[in-house]
Amino acid sequence: MSKPFFSPLRSLRPILLCAVLPVAVACAETPVWPGAQRQVIIGFTAPTDGKARPTLDAIEKAAGIRVRYVSALSDRSCAYLLNCPASDAACEAVIQTLRHTPGIDYIQADQTRNLP
Amino acid sequence: MKLRAILLALTGLPTLFSANVQAQAEAPEARVIVKLKAGSALKQIQAGSRIQSLGARLGLSAQMIGQPGQDVHVMHATGLTSAALAARLTKESDVEYAVPDRIKKISALPNDPLLAFQWYLQTPDVTRLSAIDAVRAWDLTSGSNKVVVAVVDTGVRFDHEDLAPRLLAGYDFVSDNLNAGDAQSGRDADASDPGDYASTSELANATLRNMCGSAVAHASSWHGTQVAGIVAAESNNSRGIAGVGGSTRILPVRVLGKCGGFDSDIIAGMRWAAGLAVPGVPANPNPAQIINLSLAGSGTCSAAYMSAIAEIRAAGALVVAAAGNETGAVEEPANCSGVLAVAGIRHAGTKVGYSSYGSEVGVSAPAGNCVNTVTGLPCLFPLINTINLGATAPAGNGYTGTSDQTVGTSFATPLVAGTAALMLAANPALSEAGLARYIKQGATPFPFDATLPVCPAVSSDGQCNCTTTTCGAGMLNAAAAVSAALAAAAASPLASITAPAEPEAGKAATFSASASTAATGATLVGWKWTQTSGPATGTFGSGSAASTTFKAPSAGSYTIRLTVTDDAGRTGTAETSIQVKAAAKSSGGGGVTDLPSLLGLLGLVALALHQRRKA
Numbered sequence: 001m002s003k004p005f006f007s008p009l010r011s012l013r014p015i016l017l018c019a020v021l022p023v024a025v026a027c028a029e030t031p032v033w034p035g036a037q038r039q040v041i042i043g044f045t046a047p048t049d050g051k052a053r054p055t056l057d058a059i060e061k062a063a064g065i066r067v068r069y070v071s072a073l074s075d076r077s078c079a080y081l082l083n084c085p086a087s088d089a090a091c092e093a094v095i096q097t098l099r100h101t102p103g104i105d106y107i108q109a110d111q112t113r114n115l116p
Numbered sequence: 117m118k119l120r121a122i123l124l125a126l127t128g129l130p131t132l133f134s135a136n137v138q139a140q141a142e143a144p145e146a147r148v149i150v151k152l153k154a155g156s157a158l159k160q161i162q163a164g165s166r167i168q169s170l171g172a173r174l175g176l177s178a179q180m181i182g183q184p185g186q187d188v189h190v191m192h193a194t195g196l197t198s199a200a201l202a203a204r205l206t207k208e209s210d211v212e213y214a215v216p217d218r219i220k221k222i223s224a225l226p227n228d229p230l231l232a233f234q235w236y237l238q239t240p241d242v243t244r245l246s247a248i249d250a251v252r253a254w255d256l257t258s259g260s261n262k263v264v265v266a267v268v269d270t271g272v273r274f275d276h277e278d279l280a281p282r283l284l285a286g287y288d289f290v291s292d293n294l295n296a297g298d299a300q301s302g303r304d305a306d307a308s309d310p311g312d313y314a315s316t317s318e319l320a321n322a323t324l325r326n327m328c329g330s331a332v333a334h335a336s337s338w339h340g341t342q343v344a345g346i347v348a349a350e351s352n353n354s355r356g357i358a359g360v361g362g363s364t365r366i367l368p369v370r371v372l373g374k375c376g377g378f379d380s381d382i383i384a385g386m387r388w389a390a391g392l393a394v395p396g397v398p399a400n401p402n403p404a405q406i407i408n409l410s411l412a413g414s415g416t417c418s419a420a421y422m423s424a425i426a427e428i429r430a431a432g433a434l435v436v437a438a439a440g441n442e443t444g445a446v447e448e449p450a451n452c453s454g455v456l457a458v459a460g461i462r463h464a465g466t467k468v469g470y471s472s473y474g475s476e477v478g479v480s481a482p483a484g485n486c487v488n489t490v491t492g493l494p495c496l497f498p499l500i501n502t503i504n505l506g507a508t509a510p511a512g513n514g515y516t517g518t519s520d521q522t523v524g525t526s527f528a529t530p531l532v533a534g535t536a537a538l539m540l541a542a543n544p545a546l547s548e549a550g551l552a553r554y555i556k557q558g559a560t561p562f563p564f565d566a567t568l569p570v571c572p573a574v575s576s577d578g579q580c581n582c583t584t585t586t587c588g589a590g591m592l593n594a595a596a597a598v599s600a601a602l603a604a605a606a607a608s609p610l611a612s613i614t615a616p617a618e619p620e621a622g623k624a625a626t627f628s629a630s631a632s633t634a635a636t637g638a639t640l641v642g643w644k645w646t647q648t649s650g651p652a653t654g655t656f657g658s659g660s661a662a663s664t665t666f667k668a669p670s671a672g673s674y675t676i677r678l679t680v681t682d683d684a685g686r687t688g689t690a691e692t693s694i695q696v697k698a699a700a701k702s703s704g705g706g707g708v709t710d711l712p713s714l715l716g717l718l719g720l721v722a723l724a725l726h727q728r729r730k731a
Contacts, residue, residue, distance in 0.1 A: 041380050041420045050395075071291040071303065071380055072395035074387055074427075077420060079291075079380030106419035112327050113413040113448075114376035115270075115339050116441040116472075116525045 036085030039070060039110040040095065043077040045103055050078030062101040063094045070110075079110050144544055144689070145194050146201035147217040152187045156210040159187065167191045170211070174204050175612045175631045190217055195690035196610055197543060203606030207636075225251060226352040230515060233500045234357055235463065236482040236531065244497075245465040245563050245591070246482045248531055250360050252595035253538050254351075256602060259362020260541035265347050265533050266389035266404035266433075268382065269340030269411065271309035271370035273504045276341060276513040278356040279366070282348045284402045286368035289385040294324055295373040303381075303397060307368040311336035313508040314374045328375035338504045339526065340368060342516070343410045345502030346530035347537065356515055357500050360534025360594065362541065367404045372411060382411065382449075383424045390433040405540055406551075408533040409437040409449060410526035412472075417452035425454050434548035436533045438525035440472035443578040451476045456552045458532050459587045460484075460525040462579070463497040465563040467571055467587055469578030471525055477588040478552060479559050481531045484523030494518045499527045535594040539601035545608050545679075545687045546601055553685075554604060558597035559590030604686060609634040611680045611690035621699045624657065624665035627676060632690075634682045642681030648691065650674035671698040 048055055051069045059067045059080065066083035073079065084091035098107050150170070152158055158166040164180045167189050171178025182190035191214075193201055198216035205214035225231065237250040264284065274283055286307030290296040298310045313336040319325045328334075344366045351358035371377045371385040388394045391403025407428065425435055439459040440447030450457035451474070460471035460483025467473055468485045486495035501516045516522040536551045546554070562582040571580035571587060584590070612631035619625035627645065634640050643662050647654055651672035657665035668674055677691045 039378065039380070041383075041418075043419055043423060071384065073380055073384045073420065073424070075393065075395060077383075077423070079378065108379075108418045108420055110378050110380045111413055111415060112376040112378055113372070113382060113411045115337060115372070116410065116412045116438045116447070 036088075037068075037081045037083055038086045038091055038095075039079060039081050040107055041073065041077060041079050041110045042098070042107050043105040045076070045105045047075040048078075048103075050080075058103075059098065059101075063098055065094055076105075144197045146192065146196050146198045147181070148191045148198055148202045148205060148214050149184070149217045150189050150191050150202075150205050150214040151185075151212045152189075152210055153212045154187075156187075158210050163189060170205065170208060173208065174201075175610060175633055176201075187212075195612070196608065196688060197545070197602075197605040199543075199602050199605040200608050200610070200688075204610070226254070226358045227354050228349075228351055228356055228358040229354070230357045230500050231351075233518065235497060236484075236499065237358065237360065239595075240560070240593075244463045246461045246463055246480075248360075248481060248535065248592045249595040250358075250535070250538075253535070253598045254362060256595070256598045257362065257538050257542040259348075259364045259538055260544075261363045261365055262544070263361070263364045263406070263537045263540045264367050264402050264404040265361060265364055265406045265408055265537050266367040266369050266386075267340055267344045267347060267408050267410075267530070268369045268371050268385050268389060269343050269408075270312050270337065270372045271307045271340050272344050272366070272368040273338065273341045273510060273513060274308050275510075276345075276502050276504070278349045278353070278502050278513075278515075279341065279344055281350050282359070282364065282366050283344070284365055284367045286370065287385070287388060287397065287400070288370040289381040289388070289397075290370055290373045290377060291381055292373070292378065294321065295327060295375055295377070297374050305398075307370045309336075309338060309340050309370065309504075309510075311504075311506060311509050312339070312372065312374050315508070318374065324375060335507045336504070336509075338506075339372070339410070340370070342499075342501035342503055342522065343408060343526060343530045344368065346499065346527060347408060347534040349502050357502065360531055361537035364534065364537040364541070365402070367400075367402055376413075377411070379413075379418070379420060382409075383420055386428060386435070387424055390428040390431045392427055392431060403431070403433070405433055405548075406533050406536045407433050407435045408530050409435065409455075410524075410529045412438050412440040412447035412450060412525075414442075415448045417448055421449045421452050425449070425452050429454050429548055432548055434536055434551045436529055436536065438529040439474075439477055441470040441524050441526075442472050443470055443574065444472055446472050446474040446476040456532065456536075456555065457588070458525060458529045458592075459582075460523075460528045461562075461582065461587065461591060464565065465582070465591055466565050466568055467574075467578070467580045467582050468523070469574070470523075471528075471578075473571055473580075473582075473586045475585055477586065479532060479555055479588040479590065479592050480562075480582060481528035481592040483525050483528035484521075486521050486523060495521050495523070498522045501527070531594075532592055535592060535597050538594060538598050542598050543601040543605040543608075545689055546604065547681075547685055547687055549685050550604060550687075551601075554600035555592065555597045556589035558593050558595075558600045559588070560593045560596070561590050562587065607635045607638075607684075608686045609638065609640055609680050609682045609688040611678045611688040613676065613678050613690050613692040615676070615692045615694050619666070619668065619694055619696050621668050621671045621696050623699070624667045625694075626663065626665050627678075628663045629678050629680060630662060632678070632680045632688070634680075635686075638682040638684055638686070640680050641683050642679075644679040644681075646677045646679075648675045648677045668694075668696040671696050 068081040070079040167180040348359035348364040369385040437450035462485040614628040616625040
């Protein structure tokens with residue numbers, strides 16, 4: 001049985017910070033990094049505040065690279081930018097690592113669609 | 117003055133909320149002409165009582181609302197369609213005949229001036245075998261403004277005069293500012309299409325260029341406006357084109373910008389369209405029953421799409437998606453299980469060269485074809501769509517013409533979505549699985565052209581003779597699909613609610629579905645209880661059992677809806693209004709009898725004693 005990616009109680013902390021510190025950098029737009037990035041969708045095994053700092057910290061710790069929140073799909077899936085180039089083998093290894101991280105149900109490329 | 121205005125607004129809010137909920141959840145009403153047999157024993161009682169007695173046999177509360185002849189009565193009941201009631205009555209031994217009391221109108225086609233050019237909506241003939249016969253479907257239903265189709269696309273032009281009356285507010289899910297092109301940061305409430313053009317200077321940005329897959333500048337497509345018009349451009353308004361779906365409303369959900377859109381935004385938009393929660397986005401006040409996806413990309417169905425589509429189907433919405441224009445495998449998300457994938461066919465009914473195809477396709481529909489034109493001559497079989505005329509930013513509104521190559525599985529898909537909307541108008545009890553089933557059931561078999569190979573083999577330009585394993589069940593036939601939806605209504609189960617007489621606020625009252633019945637040979641397998649209106653939100657003991665309790669938090673009028681499902685997936689609904697009285701006041705000067713209150717009171721006493729000692 002899979003466990004939540006992190007404690008929901010811990011995830012509340014940054015939200016509370018946002019409430020009292022509207023200008024808190026952690027809750028505002030993170031600067032875009034220069035260089036190549038790879039956008040992915042991460043599905044969690046349990047409802048997760050994907051924007052919360054503890055979630056980002058946990059993903060960054062597992063991945064070993066910088067990670068930026070992009071958007072939410074649902075209460076258990078979000079899009080993220082990984083700070084590694086799409087064609088890089090090491091980036092692929094990071095994705096494999098995340099795929100096997102407890103609390104993560106799936107990770108996949110956030111591809112673009114067009115008009116048929 | 118200001119205060120008075122605020123008070124007026126506040127007092128009006130509950131009424132507005134209540135009316136809105138009721139409008140969405142209105143139960144079907146039946147009106148049937150029923151004639152008794154010459155030897156019926158019912159003739160011995162008064163006419164009104166005959167109808168009540170017949171209704172009681174079917175578990176219904178029925179009234180006579182007219183008597184056009186001797187032994188002929190007009191019967192009214194709620195909770196089922198006229199077709200369903202007529203079918204049930206026909207089986208009664210006392211009944212000679214029972215037929216729906218339908219409304220007749222002057223028989224005429226809509227007066228939209230471009231309808232004659234919408235060849236794909238006409239009754240099929242030798243020159244247009246694949247035409248979907250929407251014109252005869254409109255004889256059966258003119259659609260319903262209670263049916264909502266989400267167009268998950270590039271957004272729409274809200275100022276298009278042939279679309280405006282049909283449009284709901286929608287939402288913009290494009291989160292990447294680079295391709296959003298709307299000068300607003302991230303997701304926002306404006307679903308209008310600012311244009312998806314990409315200029316040479318914009319394409320100097322490597323990220324955008326990679327998204328486009330090209331460095332060549334292109335004009336705005338106004339794709340969402342085109343798709344929305346196919347679904348539900350206003351008809352019979354002496355203007356432009358007619359949409360397939362009649363009175364259907366469109367929920368525009370913007371997920372594509374310059375060079376397309378990300379899966380993450382598309383999935384979020386799809387979920388929101390179906391009424392599911394998306395963090396950071398306000399709840400959708402108008403959930404769609406049908407979701408149109410005229411978008412595609414390579415890849416097998418991913419976990420993210422699979423998960424979202426399962427949730428959306430569970431919420432009751434049908435997902436209709438374009439197979440793709442790659443003359444190859446069906447693309448994502450059309451290749452996901454549970455999606456009604458649409459392939460494109462030519463006017464002649466053979467697969468159009470560009471259309472993707474495969475076993476995932478559910479049905480085929482005209483996608484437009486220009487293959488038999490020569491340079492300089494007009495496209496012979498395009499779709500005529502609502503569009504904006506601006507090359508980049510919005511300009512005036514108009515329509516695509518016969519010289520435009522408006523073709524693609526993008527445009528076949530909304531023909532199916534619009535047909536599904538008509539079916540729901542004809543039979544509001546249809547489930548999403550039922551919609552897909554009857555669209556397939558009503559499809560016309562594919563023709564055969566001896567000069568073309570049989571799919572999956574294709575000619576040099578991608579054409580082939582469709583089969584049921586490559587292009588779905590057949591060619592979309594809107595009239596047959598709506599007829600199948602109406603016929604299904606006759607076999608649908610009858611929901612019946614047994615409600616408590618005088619429930620009290622704060623106390624659980626028991627509701628039962630035991631008087632509900634399934635058609636002969638079918639069994640009820642599912643029950644769903646929901647509250648559709650009321651001064652506050654109550655709680656059910658179980659939302660999915662044959663019997664449940666409901667606890668209303670305060671006094672007032674509440675409406676409870678029951679949906680029953682039989683083992684064939686057919687559904688029936690009933691609604692009942694209950695008047696909840698205020699909770700009885702406790703005797704003995706406000707004495708406390710329940711345990712939590714008693715504990716709270718003891719706590720207060722202890723606190724008072726403690727403070728007294730301190731003092």
